[in-house]
């Protein structure tokens with residue numbers, strides 16, 4: 001063990017009834033940015049993702065595909081692994097709920113809840129939506145176009161009547177409210193916390209946590225006619241991967257509690273049921289539940305029936321991976337809903353990346369290659385303007401930390417782009433091309449200041465755009481061991497005389513003709 005502080009972050013585990021789309025890629029991307037940021041900032045990180053493979057919804061999907069559930073899960077789960085690889089997600093573990101380590105963990109948690117008197121056997125009678133794998137009360141339902149009852153999510157519901165084990169959720173109402181009130185950043189953003197709080201304040205019913213009408217799931221210990229409700233199974237993945245049931249073990253103590261990220265659709269499960277299960281089992285609650293917003297595509301709800309599903313590999317092929325990573329993290333204030341449009345992505349590629357950032361690096365590095373023997377230039381005394389730019393760049397680390405401490409990715413990027421703007425204005429103001437004849441020493445200083453600012457910028461954009469930022473750092477001859485955030489200070493500034501490789505553009509322009517042709 002390194003003695004570094006630890007950081008544990010999780011994505012939801014995705015249902016294998018469907019292939020990955022932009023929504024899944026988005027949550028995992030946000031976690032990847034967090035994970036990379038924390039690693040560069042001196043933490044030991046565990047970044048977990050995986051697949052949720054049990055339950056009626058997956059059972060039905062396998063049936064429709066005409067294969068047995070596990071074969072079906074193997075195939076779709078693999079497509080989420082491929083997504084992680086293709087999107088350069090720095091995952092440390094990929095969990096599948098069909099793995100033995102998870103079955104052991106869920107059954108251990110169940111036994112613990114039984115031991116603590118939190119589970120009892122009764123009958124469930126009520127509405128269930130297979131698509132959401134959720135129970136609903138009559139007053140939550142709306143009428144569909146043909147009079148059919150629908151869940152708030154729009155999913156059809158069916159009447160279920162069967163014996164069921166229940167979790168005493170109602171008993172946890174006060175302690176949940178206490179948790180939300182005493183730890184105001186337990187649920188973020190605030191709007192979501194308020195929603196959850198009023199849901200809980202409105203009263204909680206005990207939760208049905210087993211079913212007898214299907215078989216694809218983890219059997220209840222000592223009563224295998226009952227299959228565990230898929231959400232108790234799924235949520236437990238977060239502690240399985242940390243080593244549960246060995247909760248006294250070094251691994252578990254090292255990682256737990258985690259920061260859970262997800263879309264707002266499944267916040268209730270994470271912010272109400274999960275902490276209640278954990279408290280009932282005597283386990284520490286998560287560090288935070290962050291529920292981000294929902295993506296639409298060209299202004300429309302993304303759905304298979306509309307045929308507007310955004311396929312992750314297609315947008316990467318079109319714009320480039322780091323371009324897409326940047327667009328998704330920048331285009332929408334994290335936490336809010338957002339719309340993915342071709343126009344927006346093309347603009348981000350050309351305006352923010354090719355013009356502002358790429359062009360800054362390309363201009364500066366080419367001038368250095370041409371006029372400074374391809375070496376980090378020697379600098380003279382720094383002027384106020386020089387210090388102004390470099391200090392603002394160094395200051396970005398503290399600003400970025402503050403924003404990412406509340407997952408405000410867009411604000412971190414805005415702050416970085418402000419400095420990119422400053423650096424571009426500085427180039428124009430200082431006009432190093434003119435200094436070449438009048439004052440070559442001053443030209444060298446100006447180019448040095450710019451190269452140093454680019455070093456800081458490229459170090460800080462690594463979490464969002466690992467590959468492109470890495471290429472920029474390569475061009476500044478920054479070694480792999482000098483790319484962490486503890487290098488972001490004047491003491492570790494570029495060393496004059498260091499030979500630099502031949503500069504190459506990092507962010508190509510997205511061709512406008514194609515934009516218009518599409």
Ligand code: ME8
Nearest residue numbers: 012013014015023024027052234235262263294295
């Ligand atoms: O709910 N915009 O899995 P799931 C933004 N297995 N995010 C989106 C999105 C969109 N349009 N569509 C999907 C499950 N997502 C359960 C989770 S966790 C213990 C179990 C993302 O495959 C978002 O993170 O339906 C959302 O919460 C998740 O995919 C739902 O994935």
